[in-house]
Amino acid sequence: MPIEIPKDKWPGSIRTVTIGATSAEGGTRAKTVTVGGGTTMPYLHFEAPTPNKPAIAIEIKSRKPEDWSPLLAEVWGAAMADPAQWAKKAEEAGADLLVLALTVEDSPEDAVKAVKSVLGATGLPLIVWGPGQAEKDNELLVAVAEAAKGERLVLGICEDKNYRTIVATAMANGHLVQARAPMDVNLSKQLNILISDMGMPKDRILMDPTTGALGYGMEYGYSVMERLRLAALQGDAMTQFPMIVTPGFEAWKTKEAKVGEGIPEAWGDWKARAIHWETLTALALVESGADIVVLRHPESVKRVKDAIGELVVA
Amino acid sequence: MALSGIQIYKLLPQTNCKECGFPTCLAFAMKLAAKQVELGACPYVSEESKKQLAESAAPPIRLVTLKADGNEVKVGNEVVMYRHEKTFYNKPGLFLRVKASDPDLAKKVTQADAYKVNYVGMDFSLNGYAIEADGDLTAAVKTVREVTKRPLILISNDAAALDSSLSLLAGETALIYAASESNYESLAEVAKKHKAVLAVKADTLDALADLTQKIQTKGVEDMVLDLGGKNLGDWLMRSTQVRRLALKNFRPLGYPVIFFAAQNGVEKEAVYAAQAIAKYAGFVVIDTFAPEMIYPLLVLRENLYTDPQKPIQVQPGVYEINSPKPESPVLVTTNFSITYFAVANEVEGSGLPAWLVVTDAEGMSVLTAWAAGKFDAERIAKAIKGFNVADKVSKKRLVLPGHVAVLSGEVEEELPGWEVRVGPREAVDLPAFMKQALN
Ligand code: B12
Ligand code: SF4
Numbered sequence: 146m147p148i149e150i151p152k153d154k155w156p157g158s159i160r161t162v163t164i165g166a167t168s169a170e171g172g173t174r175a176k177t178v179t180v181g182g183g184t185t186m187p188y189l190h191f192e193a194p195t196p197n198k199p200a201i202a203i204e205i206k207s208r209k210p211e212d213w214s215p216l217l218a219e220v221w222g223a224a225m226a227d228p229a230q231w232a233k234k235a236e237e238a239g240a241d242l243l244v245l246a247l248t249v250e251d252s253p254e255d256a257v258k259a260v261k262s263v264l265g266a267t268g269l270p271l272i273v274w275g276p277g278q279a280e281k282d283n284e285l286l287v288a289v290a291e292a293a294k295g296e297r298l299v300l301g302i303c304e305d306k307n308y309r310t311i312v313a314t315a316m317a318n319g320h321l322v323q324a325r326a327p328m329d330v331n332l333s334k335q336l337n338i339l340i341s342d343m344g345m346p347k348d349r350i351l352m353d354p355t356t357g358a359l360g361y362g363m364e365y366g367y368s369v370m371e372r373l374r375l376a377a378l379q380g381d382a383m384t385q386f387p388m389i390v391t392p393g394f395e396a397w398k399t400k401e402a403k404v405g406e407g408i409p410e411a412w413g414d415w416k417a418r419a420i421h422w423e424t425l426t427a428l429a430l431v432e433s434g435a436d437i438v439v440l441r442h443p444e445s446v447k448r449v450k451d452a453i454g455e456l457v458v459a
Numbered sequence: 460m461a462l463s464g465i466q467i468y469k470l471l472p473q474t475n476c477k478e479c480g481f482p483t484c485l486a487f488a489m490k491l492a493a494k495q496v497e498l499g500a501c502p503y504v505s506e507e508s509k510k511q512l513a514e515s516a517a518p519p520i521r522l523v524t525l526k527a528d529g530n531e532v533k534v535g536n537e538v539v540m541y542r543h544e545k546t547f548y549n550k551p552g553l554f555l556r557v558k559a560s561d562p563d564l565a566k567k568v569t570q571a572d573a574y575k576v577n578y579v580g581m582d583f584s585l586n587g588y589a590i591e592a593d594g595d596l597t598a599a600v601k602t603v604r605e606v607t608k609r610p611l612i613l614i615s616n617d618a619a620a621l622d623s624s625l626s627l628l629a630g631e632t633a634l635i636y637a638a639s640e641s642n643y644e645s646l647a648e649v650a651k652k653h654k655a656v657l658a659v660k661a662d663t664l665d666a667l668a669d670l671t672q673k674i675q676t677k678g679v680e681d682m683v684l685d686l687g688g689k690n691l692g693d694w695l696m697r698s699t700q701v702r703r704l705a706l707k708n709f710r711p712l713g714y715p716v717i718f719f720a721a722q723n724g725v726e727k728e729a730v731y732a733a734q735a736i737a738k739y740a741g742f743v744v745i746d747t748f749a750p751e752m753i754y755p756l757l758v759l760r761e762n763l764y765t766d767p768q769k770p771i772q773v774q775p776g777v778y779e780i781n782s783p784k785p786e787s788p789v790l791v792t793t794n795f796s797i798t799y800f801a802v803a804n805e806v807e808g809s810g811l812p813a814w815l816v817v818t819d820a821e822g823m824s825v826l827t828a829w830a831a832g833k834f835d836a837e838r839i840a841k842a843i844k845g846f847n848v849a850d851k852v853s854k855k856r857l858v859l860p861g862h863v864a865v866l867s868g869e870v871e872e873e874l875p876g877w878e879v880r881v882g883p884r885e886a887v888d889l890p891a892f893m894k895q896a897l898n
Contacts, residue, residue, distance in 0.1 A: 146665060146668055146669055146672075146711075147665050148664055148665050148668055148704065148709070148712075150664075150700050150703075150704070151700075151703050151704065151707060186699075188692050188695055188696070189695075189696060189699060190692065190696060191696055191700065327830070359755055359758055359759055359762065360578065360755075360758040360762065360797070361797060362797070362824065363762055364542070364762040364763055364765060364767070365767075367542075367737075367762075367763070368541070368542055368543040368767055371541050371542075371543065372541075372543055375541070398885070400801070400886075400887050401754075401755070403887065404887060407808060409576065409577070410750070411574060411575060411576035411577075411750050411754060412576070412750060412751065412754055413749060413750030413751025413752070413753075413754060414749075414750075414751045415751075417749070417751040417752070418750075418751035418752075418754065418755065421729050421751060421752055421755045422755055424729065424730060425729065425730070425733045425755050425756070425759055428730055428733050428734065429733065429737055429759065429763075432695075432734060432737050432738065433737075448727075448729075448730055451727070451730075452691055452727075452730050452734075455690040455691035455692050456691050456692040456695065457692065458692065
């Protein structure tokens, strides 16, 4: 008996956003990354193909982080002290693009230097995060935006408390922004409206709905992402931006990933567990509609990449 | 599909005799549609109507229960595509596949059966075992049954071997894997005889639907579907299609789904199992007993199957950790389960005594509650006073979570006589803090 498969027909779709600019486009990137464009819930090829596969970013820092898990220090080694070297290794590990996270210790000159050295070391598109303190973020990101004019960087992280300066400098210098709201469909929407109202072109916004790690609130982010994607497909213009989430940052904060001693035997081997923690958090978010996942461990990158490969060409 | 009041009315006697306690058959039908009364209240419903009404009330995805001596796994009965629409109800059973030919069978199952992991106060373990009949199935079932009381899946095409194996499992409900076009008649017979659940397998959903209907006519009601599929993406589509069809009351595919996570290699097992958990599987079978993989899978399952409307919470109150004494410190946190256990486990593990005051923050994490105004100086003071903490201690010293350091001034004002300290941001750092800073 031939079954008629019910298909959803949606009026809306996710916008297409391109990160990075090649020399022909006014930048210096060897390649660009395009995400978004989806017209169905994730990977339902019987309704429509997935136009752009989700991208994997690897997070590196401008200075050697002292609070990262020893497992990450082990795998990145000395490169962690040098953003350019770290960027190269991340590219070798299979990153589609990079996140460079600046720190509070950086001066604007340090920040610009770190960004330039990363841009010089690889041809990958780049996302740059401020350290997460409003004033410092603005100070560093403005300097970076100007110094890397035309590169189509993504500048982050814009939140409702602090987005104006970042959006203004991104607009003036041809960059994109990452708009983060705390796990709430309406707050995401509202921030996107505020940013668009400043005149930011809609193909230069990435939406970050915030996520938690597996076991630490991930399911809230998971559902908010499904709801945002549904809203976008239903035609709500202010939710139609590709989504970027940070499972690496979240997973590597957890005790399961960070700690190797004095933990229950039932948690099993530390390294294998930590990688599962990051991989499964990321996979769940990819299933719920993430367009960019930011990861930290090369092995997780490999596994998530593999999974994405199978999801997009079913 | 549930029937409307009018549709139900058409199936009633329409005599308005009032014996059901309602003035008219229509009034009774409306109450039935709203599920506020039982059909039994009307003595005059015809057998035919009863059957139709029962069918319309049946869940779109059949509830399937595997049973062993004291252990049960219930799957199915789901009603939504996305958890935010309501919730996912019955967590997929996680089964470990073992081989009948394995000389270490008893040892392997014993080890896996002892596995238990605690996540926010709940103990999780594997749900059962799938025995692959690559050797003597009956002997393997005997061996396994001696070391575990959990439900079993028997993987075999051999009706005779299944028959004798199931005879050993009297009083249980096991799952037979799997009936296909070529063997369904003999397997259906065995399933029927032993009241076992029958897994059904075909290459396409069309063929699968045909097969479940044929098997149903053989008298087997409890089935489970193997959807085939060559990789993650392919399986995701099939699973989504089956859930959609089932929710639209397409009965031939209204059964739970079984998924073998290691089908494309053990290196992909964790990711395959994770997708299956998220995307509608009822049974997930893994090949590797690895705590470092099983723990995150069990947590993922728990996370996705919690009711999105109700965060998991603990009772507010004063919790005594490691037999605190009057001079022990007072730690303050919220009543979100994840938060409470993160803190309680650290303190407990450190061996250091403490009073842990859990405030009523409506089940929210520290920062969420703080941002929502459910964890402020006033609430903290109320908890300290309400739980009479001052009577328990000789040293009035309390420690706030590092994330809400900003509250310390206000808490001092609300609680005169108390020394307010700011602890570390993450619970992992609490033991060190307690050792160094609280002496
Ligand atoms: C899951 C989540 C939610 C869930 C709620 C989950 C719940 N039941 O609490 C939902 C989606 C509902 C939610 C809602 C909101 N959220 Co929220 N949420 C999160 C998220 C992602 C994770 C929180 C979590 O569960 N953490 C895990 C638990 C275990 O952490 P914890 O409670 O802090 O406990 C740790 C430490 O504090 C420490 N600790 C705990 N107790 C103690 C005690 C002592 C003595 C010590 C020393 C240490 C200690 O140990 C624990 C482990 O290390 C965070 C962002 C993030 N990734 O962290 C945002 C976050 C907390 N939310 C935030 C906000 C703003 C909100 C909203 C107000 C947004 C809105 N307006 O709608 C709402 C408020 C809710 C409401 N109005 O009803 C902000 C808070 C910002 C701020 N700094 O003030 C955050 C940080 C996101 C962000 N970056 O903006 N949220
Ligand atoms: S008892 Fe049955 S027949 Fe009589 S009024 Fe009620 S529904 Fe109608």
